[in-house]
Amino acid sequence: MNYSEKYEMTVGLETHIELKTQSKIFCGCSTKFGDAPNTNICPVCTGMPGTLPTLNRAALDYAILAGLATNCKIASLTKFDRKNYFYPDLPKAYQISQYDMPLCTDGYIDVETDGEISRIGIERIHLEEDAGKLVHEKDCTGIDYNRCGVPLIEVVSRPDIKSAEQARGYLQKLRCIMLYLGISDCKMNEGSLRCDVNISVRKKGSTALGERCEIKNMNSFSFIVKAIQYEFDRQCELYERGGTVLPETRRYDQATGRTELMRTKEQANDYRYFPEPDIPPLEISIEHVSRLKEGLPILPDERKSSYIALGIKSSSAEMIASSKYISDYFQAVIERCSDCEGVANLLTGEVFRMLQGDDDEIRLSPDQLICIAQMANEGIINRSTEKKLVSLLWGTDTDPRKYVTDNSLVQINDIDTLKGICEKAIMQSQKAVSDLRGGKLTAYKAILGKAMGLSHGNANPVLLDQCMKDLLGTDDI
Amino acid sequence: MSYITKRTITELASLQRDGLSCLEIAEAYIKNAQADPYNAYITVTGEQALERAMALDRIREDRKAFPLFGIPYAAKDNICTKGILTTCASKMLAEHLPVYDATAIRHIHSAGGVLIGKTNMDEFGMGSSSDTGYFGKVINPFNEQRSAGGSSGGSAVAVATGACAFALGSDTGGSVRLPAAFNGVVGVKPTYGRISRYGLIAFASSLDQIGVLTKDVTDSATVLEQLCGKDAMDSTSSEQSADLVHALSQGIQGMRIAVIRELTDIADSQTRLSITNAAAMISKLGGTVEEISVPEISKCLWAYYVISSAEASSNLARYDGVRYGYSAPDRTTLSSLYTKSRSEGFGTEVKRRLLLGGYVLSAENRSAYYLKALAIRNEIKSTLSRVFKDLDCLLCPVSPNISWECGFQGADTYKNDICTVIANITGLPAMSLPCGTDSNGVPMELQLMANSFNEQALYRVGYALEQALKGGTR
Numbered sequence: 001m002n003y004s005e006k007y008e009m010t011v012g013l014e015t016h017i018e019l020k021t022q023s024k025i026f027c028g029c030s031t032k033f034g035d036a037p038n039t040n041i042c043p044v045c046t047g048m049p050g051t052l053p054t055l056n057r058a059a060l061d062y063a064i065l066a067g068l069a070t071n072c073k074i075a076s077l078t079k080f081d082r083k084n085y086f087y088p089d090l091p092k093a094y095q096i097s098q099y100d101m102p103l104c105t106d107g108y109i110d111v112e113t114d115g116e117i118s119r120i121g122i123e124r125i126h127l128e129e130d131a132g133k134l135v136h137e138k139d140c141t142g143i144d145y146n147r148c149g150v151p152l153i154e155v156v157s158r159p160d161i162k163s164a165e166q167a168r169g170y171l172q173k174l175r176c177i178m179l180y181l182g183i184s185d186c187k188m189n190e191g192s193l194r195c196d197v198n199i200s201v202r203k204k205g206s207t208a209l210g211e212r213c214e215i216k217n218m219n220s221f222s223f224i225v226k227a228i229q230y231e232f233d234r235q236c237e238l239y240e241r242g243g244t245v246l247p248e249t250r251r252y253d254q255a256t257g258r259t260e261l262m263r264t265k266e267q268a269n270d271y272r273y274f275p276e277p278d279i280p281p282l283e284i285s286i287e288h289v290s291r292l293k294e295g296l297p298i299l300p301d302e303r304k305s306s307y308i309a310l311g312i313k314s315s316s317a318e319m320i321a322s323s324k325y326i327s328d329y330f331q332a333v334i335e336r337c338s339d340c341e342g343v344a345n346l347l348t349g350e351v352f353r354m355l356q357g358d359d360d361e362i363r364l365s366p367d368q369l370i371c372i373a374q375m376a377n378e379g380i381i382n383r384s385t386e387k388k389l390v391s392l393l394w395g396t397d398t399d400p401r402k403y404v405t406d407n408s409l410v411q412i413n414d415i416d417t418l419k420g421i422c423e424k425a426i427m428q429s430q431k432a433v434s435d436l437r438g439g440k441l442t443a444y445k446a447i448l449g450k451a452m453g454l455s456h457g458n459a460n461p462v463l464l465d466q467c468m469k470d471l472l473g474t475d476d477i
Numbered sequence: 478m479s480y481i482t483k484r485t486i487t488e489l490a491s492l493q494r495d496g497l498s499c500l501e502i503a504e505a506y507i508k509n510a511q512a513d514p515y516n517a518y519i520t521v522t523g524e525q526a527l528e529r530a531m532a533l534d535r536i537r538e539d540r541k542a543f544p545l546f547g548i549p550y551a552a553k554d555n556i557c558t559k560g561i562l563t564t565c566a567s568k569m570l571a572e573h574l575p576v577y578d579a580t581a582i583r584h585i586h587s588a589g590g591v592l593i594g595k596t597n598m599d600e601f602g603m604g605s606s607s608d609t610g611y612f613g614k615v616i617n618p619f620n621e622q623r624s625a626g627g628s629s630g631g632s633a634v635a636v637a638t639g640a641c642a643f644a645l646g647s648d649t650g651g652s653v654r655l656p657a658a659f660n661g662v663v664g665v666k667p668t669y670g671r672i673s674r675y676g677l678i679a680f681a682s683s684l685d686q687i688g689v690l691t692k693d694v695t696d697s698a699t700v701l702e703q704l705c706g707k708d709a710m711d712s713t714s715s716e717q718s719a720d721l722v723h724a725l726s727q728g729i730q731g732m733r734i735a736v737i738r739e740l741t742d743i744a745d746s747q748t749r750l751s752i753t754n755a756a757a758m759i760s761k762l763g764g765t766v767e768e769i770s771v772p773e774i775s776k777c778l779w780a781y782y783v784i785s786s787a788e789a790s791s792n793l794a795r796y797d798g799v800r801y802g803y804s805a806p807d808r809t810t811l812s813s814l815y816t817k818s819r820s821e822g823f824g825t826e827v828k829r830r831l832l833l834g835g836y837v838l839s840a841e842n843r844s845a846y847y848l849k850a851l852a853i854r855n856e857i858k859s860t861l862s863r864v865f866k867d868l869d870c871l872l873c874p875v876s877p878n879i880s881w882e883c884g885f886q887g888a889d890t891y892k893n894d895i896c897t898v899i900a901n902i903t904g905l906p907a908m909s910l911p912c913g914t915d916s917n918g919v920p921m922e923l924q925l926m927a928n929s930f931n932e933q934a935l936y937r938v939g940y941a942l943e944q945a946l947k948g949g950t951r
Contacts, residue, residue: 043577047795049570049678050557050579054712084791084838086815093794143799272838274787274847277683279712 003236010209011161011199011228015174017153017184018130018192019062024149025129026053026096031151033190037135037144045149047091052278055080059151060103062183063127064284064292066153067104069177069299070122074289078103080127080276085269088143089132097154098126099273103284109177110301111169112318120170121158128152147191159198159209164228168221171195172322176300179324188219195219199228201235201245210235211245215252215259227252231259303327310334312344319348323358332366342373350390363395371400380404382411382461413460418467421459425451426471436472447472481505482639486548486696489642493540499547502642503530503591506549509640510594515616515625517634519554520562521594529591543589544699550585551641553632554595555602556687557676558582561592565678566610567600569796569803569822579676580708581645581687588703593641596631600824601793602649602680604628605890606883607656609826614883617659619919623880626656629690633660636690643691643700649680650781651875651897653688654909654924658875661911661920663697663939664690668930669904670715671701673708679792681785684901694910694940698722701932717930724933725940730763732869732938738770740873740896748874751912751921755872758945759938766872773860774899776853781898782891783837783850789827790834796822829887858903865928870938875909875924900926908935912946 024031027044044051067074081099107122132148134141155174161167175186175193186193200212215231218224230252235245249268250259275281300321307317307330320330326347333343346369351362362369372393376386381404389400389409404410412418426433429450435443448468452459482505484492489502507523526549533547540546552558555565557575564570582592599609607630608614615630617623618638625634629646633656636644646653648666657664666688677687687704691697698721705719734756741752756766798804798818805817823831837846864871874896881893900907907926914920923942927934 046800048576048801049563049565049573049795050555050575050676052675052711052713054710082791084794086794086797088797088799088811091795091800093797094791270840272791272835272840272843274791274838277681277713277788 003233003240006204007201007232007236007239008162008204009199009201009228009232010159010212011163011167011197012159013155013157013161013167013170014196014198015155015157015171016194016196017066017155017174017178017186019059019151019153019183020185020192021056021058021062021151023056023058025056025059025127025151026149029149032146033192035146037142037146040146041148045091046145047093053096053276055279055282056151059127060282060284061292062151062181063103063125063153064289065181065183065296066155066178067107067125068289068293068296069181070104070107070109070125070155070174072104072107072122072125074284075101075103075105076286077101077281077283079281080279081273082276083128084272087131088141089134089145089148091132091145091148095128095131096276096279097128102126109170109173111166111173113163113166113169115315118160118162118166120160120166123156123158125153125155128154159200164225164232167197167228168225171221171224173300176322176324180297180299182297188221191219193219195224197224197228197231199231199235201232201239203239210239211247213245213247213259214249216249216262218252223252223254226257227259230257234259300324300327303331307344311341316344316348319352320344326362329362329366333370336366337370337374339374339377342377343369346373346386346390350387354391354394364390364393365397368393368397368400375400375404379411379413379460381409382458384457384461385409385411388457408456409458411460412455412458413463415463415467418455418459418464419471421454422451422464422467422471425454425468433472444468444472479639482509484642485692486545486642486699489548490546493547499530499533499591500527502547503527503549503593506639506641507593509638510551510635513640515618515634515638516597516613517615517631517638517640518551518594519564519566519597519612519631522561522592523594525561526591526593533589533591540589544703545585546589547591548589548642549591549593551594551596551632551635551644552582552592553598553629553644553646555598555647555678555680556581556595556645557678558592558595562595563678564595564611565601566598566612567823567827568611569818570678571611571803573802575676577676580673580710581704582676584704584706585645585700594635596629596635596644596646598631599628599652600827601678601789602628602647602652602685603789603826603830604886605651605655605893606885607631608883609824609886611824617880617883619660620917622882623919624659624883624885626659626880628652628656629664629688630656630659632690633657633662633664636660636662636692643689643696646688646690647677647680648686648688648897648901649684649785650894650901653690654875654897654900654907655894657690657909658911658922658924659880659920661914661922662690662692663694663911663943664688664909665697665701665932665935666900666907667701667705667719667932668715668906669901670713671717671719671906671930671932672704673706673711673714675708675710679788681788682792683788684781684785686901694908694936694943695722695725697908697939698725698936715930719932721932721936724937727937728763729759729938729941732759732764732934733767733867734759734764734870734872734938735767735769735864735868736872737774738768739772739774740877741768743877743895744874745878747879747915747921748877751923752872752874755912755923755942758942759872762941762945764938769864769868771860771864773853773857775895777857777899777902778892778895780850780853780857781894781902782833783846784854784902786830786834787838787847787850788834790831790838793823793827793831798822826887854902857899861899861903861905862928865931869927869931869934871926873924873926875922879915879921880919896924905929906932906935908939910939910942912942
């Protein structure tokens with residue numbers, strides 16, 4: 001049943017992003033992912049009695065950069081707080097986090113979904129430490145503290161998100177900004193980007209928000225989308241049946257595609273927050289923030305605008321700018337050539353089709369790609385050869401011009417040659433010709449296709465079409 | 478051998494110049510520490526200490542580079558010593574061997590100090606009589622019916638009985654000054670941030686401070702100078718330098734001292750008398766004495782117990798039986814591992830404070846208790862910093878009563894901390910100073926308090942009073 005006619009959803013996201021500083025937030029241990037368990041640990045990050053945290057300034061600066069890039073205000077005075085709860089992966093039994101004086105507040109990011117731009121507010125960004133990880137073995141559970149103390153930022157959006165696709169757009173944009181800043185790998189499969197989803201449902205036209213549920217620890221964009229859709233339906237269905245939605249924490253089961261109850265509000269932890277006495281409050285000077293602001297790299301929105309200014313259409317500009325890797329590649333293109341539109345089309349078309357997943361590399365140099373687009377523009381090759389060249393040259397360092405010559409891919413523009421090809425095609429397509437004469441106009445395509453085949457795909461399609469029409473005397477097709 | 482164990486650090490240094498070896502000094506003190514009739518020690522590190530003393534005896538370079546050369550000392554058992562039991566007098570850490578030395582221990586070591594053992598205390602520092610610990614109570618050497626004071630009772634008794642030349646303690650609400658007072662030694666809690674807390678097992682982080690217990694004021698200045706300074710491992714430590722020994726003999730001419738009416742009023746008659754006597758001495762020595770009223774001071778105690786318990790409930794949460802410390806053997810689930818380890822590993826007083834702390838921090842009680850306590854703390858801080866604009870030192874009792882009988886426990890004893898918690902709540906430095914004995918031969922003491930990082934004032938007044946009182950006491 002489709003409830004979206006009658007109901008609307010309100011979604012807010014809490015996104016945890018691991019910062020890729022060299023060392024942990026409160027000690028000197030390495031933050032490296034994937035090392036043998038408990039090799040990057042020390043008395044401080046394992047919470048041995050008597051140890052104290054000392055703040056890694058790089059983590060603070062990274063978090064400020066995240067705030068600046070998402071249009072937040074940076075606090076001039078901030079502090080850390082303890083969030084108290086028991087769990088074996090949390091060696092001090094409290095997490096050093098920020099409670100009522102977060103580092104960054106009141107920001108936003110602009111998100112494009114279906115060609116429409118919406119502004120999603122960011123309530124706050126705060127800095128905290130990550131916990132360790134439980135490793136479940138056959139007959140026991142181990143604890144790996146390597147991740148313990150890796151710096152994290154928690155980005156809390158305002159409940160401005162109205163659809164699952166918008167949630168995806170928000171997360172992709174947020175991830176993209178972090179990658180541009182170079183402050184996180186944002187690898188969801190390694191847990192360096194994780195997300196809690198808050199979702200409520202209300203009748204359209206209603207002003208009061210419905211009761212919200214929180215879906216914990218999501219680590220894939222597609223599961224987030226599915227979980228939101230499922231949860232929207234679940235809550236709508238409850239309302240339709242006259243039931244009430246309870247404030248719950250739920251988890252998403254990837255196997256069943258459903259959300260399940262984790263705990264009710266009554267079972268929720270009381271974190272007993274209080275100011276962290278081991279770290280004095282921090283004053284952040286305007287000068288320091290300005291210095292960091294000056295060092296900000298160009299961000300996706302700015303890149304996108306610059307592409308549009310070059311005559312590239314908005315959707316392609318968005319596609320290119322939304323990946324730092326692609327965008328950096330395209331910057332190299334811009335530096336080397338004056339007509340980037342053709343390259344942009346090739347990039348967002350054939351090149352994107354060749355890429356396998358987000359981490360794949362473009363295995364053509366900017367020069368090769370520019371050369372291919374230029375040859376097409378100059379009429380040396382036709383559009384279908386242009387597209388084919390991307391896959392033909394993928395992973396090689398072959399000069400496209402040489403390849404085109406050596407493999408006889410040069411476009412045939414000579415009218416007499418084309419005429420000869422057309423005559424040959426007509427001769428070999430007697431059935432189609434008689435069909436055409438009999439009024440079956442679609443038969444023309446078969447004859448033209450035959451001619452293109454006879455040219456080994458090299459005929460200039462516009463000229464070939466003209467020749468064919470001249471010969472068949474069928475101008476009106 | 479009492480010619481050695483009764484000596485101050487200054488006197489020992491002079492005996493060394495006359496040929497006394499580090500080994501002879503260490504042997505004399507270790508003998509007392511091992512006899513230990515007062516249960517002052519939890520661990521005596523005799524062998525290691527003798528080795529270290531012999532190693533020091535082989536050093537031929539200038540001994541002036543080592544202000545504590547060959548001086549045997551003890552550390553409270555909540556200060557981490559690498560590879561040496563550090564138990565906090567708790568079953569929870571009864572077998573805990575730290576993997577690192579506290580910064581304070583490293584400082585004393587590089588000054589030439591010889592660690593001879595770890596002293597008994599109240600469990601995790603929670604108590605005022607050194608009787609809540611897993612290893613039994615510390616006995617007051619002057620009168621065994623009386624409390625030895627706490628929580629650094631072992632350190633105080635060890636210094637008082639010649640079982641070490643000086644000792645490190647920790648002071649969260651008076652834990653250095655009170656046992657110093659009950660045992661007739663000098664106890665100093667410096668300004669919060671003076672001594673790195675790295676390696677001090679936390680009770681209440683915003684109040685905890687390592688302190689020194691010594692036979693006299695000069696020794697105290699000598700030891701404290703070695704401990705001060707910024708530590709990269711403790712963000713709350715201060716860079717301010719401390720020039721103390723040098724200041725001792727400057728006298729107190731022109732110094733302005735005040736007694737706090739509210740604290741004198743609640744003291745017993747003998748304590749009041751010794752305050753009056755000290756005030757008269759100060760005047761005679763060229764200082765001025767006035768009386769001031771600080772009505773807010775009565776709220777300190779309440780704020781102290783709320784804040785210290787709140788922080789303790791968080792600091793002691795890490796003892797969950799998972800990584801180190803006591804782990805209950807018969808656990809079946811994660812929750813039973815937690816519950817049993819903590820129920821069996823902690824003593825009654827610790828549990829009382831943890832429950833109190835959890836209660837005042839809980840969502841429903843936070844603003845009524847914890848936030849209110851923070852507000853009181855700020856109020857007192859600003860009041861006292863105003864007071865110290867016109868004053869050098871405050872003079873008050875260490876405890877309203879000279880000492881008390883053994884056996885009182887829990888909330889009944891909390892009120893006795895009223896004079897000492899002020900310095901912890903405000904972070905100010907304070908000293909407890911012996912001023913003779915009462916009619917029963919029980920030591921009596923005074924407390925001096927100064928402005929932040931103005932330990933110099935404490936030591937100048939303390940030294941002047943000590944000199945003036947000399948002869949009347951020992």
